[in-house]
Amino acid sequence: MKINENTVLQGKRATLVPYTSAHVPRYHEWMQSEELQRLTASEPLSLEQEYEMQCSWRDDTDKCTFIVLDTERWPGQADEDCMVGDVNLFLTDPEDPALAEIEIMIAEPSYRGRGFGKEATLMMMSYGVRNLGITAFEAKIGQENKVSICMFKKLHFKEVAVNSVFQEVTLRLDVSDQERRWLLEQTNHVKERSYIELKLPAEVLET
Numbered sequence: 001m002k003i004n005e006n007t008v009l010q011g012k013r014a015t016l017v018p019y020t021s022a023h024v025p026r027y028h029e030w031m032q033s034e035e036l037q038r039l040t041a042s043e044p045l046s047l048e049q050e051y052e053m054q055c056s057w058r059d060d061t062d063k064c065t066f067i068v069l070d071t072e073r074w075p076g077q078a079d080e081d082c083m084v085g086d087v088n089l090f091l092t093d094p095e096d097p098a099l100a101e102i103e104i105m106i107a108e109p110s111y112r113g114r115g116f117g118k119e120a121t122l123m124m125m126s127y128g129v130r131n132l133g134i135t136a137f138e139a140k141i142g143q144e145n146k147v148s149i150c151m152f153k154k155l156h157f158k159e160v161a162v163n164s165v166f167q168e169v170t171l172r173l174d175v176s177d178q179e180r181r182w183l184l185e186q187t188n189h190v191k192e193r194s195y196i197e198l199k200l201p202a203e204v205l206e207t
Contacts, residue, residue, distance in 0.1 A: 001064040008193045014120040015074055016066035023067050024054050026080045030107040039145055064089040068120045075198050084111045087124045098135040100128050118151055126187040136174045143167045
């Protein structure tokens with residue numbers, strides 16, 4: 001999705017930046033992990049396939065993705081040295097374009113359990129509500145991923161289905177006026193900035 005190709009969302013812990021080709025090698029390295037493959041229900045891809053997937057994420061109108069960076073370390077260091085994970089929205093129901101499936105992955109083990117996933121998820125939800133017209137979110141999570149299920153429930157999601165075949169739980173949040181106000185309050189510290197402008201000083205210094 002090109003709407004966020006120049007968007008940076010800076011929070012206290014997490015900063016969200018658009019997924020570019022510069023992030024692909026590190027992302028590819030992450031996805032060699034059998035644990036992450038299992039938790040994200042993903043198949044390992046070649047590096048070339050990963051670059052093709054990044055182009056798809058950028059161009060497809062039904063996908064929105066951000067790479068999660070460590071706010072304290074960026075933009076003083078290269079993106080790939082600050083990468084923590086990613087957060088995604090899928091707009092895959094043509095009958096309900098205001099429904100988005102949300103995914104969060106904190107790939108770096110040392111960043112788990114420190115609030116990065118929660119803040120990145122709230123920031124993405126707020127972005128979806130404000131910029132994409134989203135009025136409902138669903139999260140599909142493996143039954144074994146108790147930490148992620150617990151986090152989404154703390155964000156007011158309710159369990160609506162269990163798929164015993166795929167061993168997957170579906171949680172949902174309908175964004176009422178009250179939920180919208182709560183969501184915007186939770187993210188009122190977030191600054192939206194230009195990716196090009198933030199990256200330009202570092203690139204100038206390097207040349």
